[in-house]
Amino acid sequence: MTPTVFVFERLAALIHQLVRDDAARHGLLPVHMQVLGYLAQANRYSDLSIAVADYLGITRGTVSQTLTVLERKGLITRTPDDRHGKRIHLTLSAAGEAVLNASWSQRLDQALATAGGDAQAFGNDLRGVLSALQRLNGKQAFGQCRQCAHFLGDEGDYRCGLTGEALAVEQTIKICREWTSPDTRMSAADRLSIHR
Known part of the structure; x- marks a missing residue:
């Protein structure tokens, strides 16, 4: 194991522990x-139960049970x-957002900010x-909409080249299950013709 792999292993173990600690603090798993x-x-495009299963690599049954618990606790809403027709979008409630406000990810952001160096690089x-790692293991990639091969647009006029639908600015900074590496760009006309 190289020193870099060791650091990744320790970070993964620490993050796993922090997630468990945060969950226990709120009576969650x-x-x-x-x-x-x-x-x-x-x-x-990604706030769906099937996308949750794909992203986390868990079964649909586990997702269904998890969503039931989160909805019962008032942490998510279904719309x-x-x-x-049958598609149901999942969003965090104010209580769900509050649970995340002091979570491990916020503390990791703080640690990254104090670490110095070029954060972008x-x-x-x-x-x-x-x-x-995702390619080597055949795992689905999720990525930020703006960094996707399907993303089209100029300032204020954004579209998904895969679906042809307009995108609100706040959607373009979120992650998407349809994300494709920009290295595989095809023309907008080719992308739209696939979905017609």
Whole structure:
């Protein structure tokens, strides 16, 4: 094990422990915290139960049980999609957002800010490692809408090239299950023709 792999292993173990601690503090299980954290960053194509299962690599049954608990505790809400019959969008309630406000991810942001160095370059390096590891293991990549091959637009006029739908600014900074590496760009006309 190289020193870098050792650091990643220790970070993963520490984050896992912090998630467990945060969950216990709120009477939740770690998977509940993971789902809340995911939903806080998911765009409208990804705030679905199937996307939660894909992102976390867990079964649909586990997701269903988890969502039931989170809804019963008032941490999430379910909203039917007005355009797609059976589709149900999941969003954090104010209580769900409050649970995340003092979570491990906020503390990690603070640690990164105090670590110094070029945060942008470090983030790019980590994204590269994540992408490579996902490819090597056949895992689905989720990424920020604006950094997707399907993202189209100029300031104030954003669209998903995959669906052809307009995107609100706040959706473009969230993660999407349809994310595709910009390295695989195809023309907007080609992307739209796939979905017609």
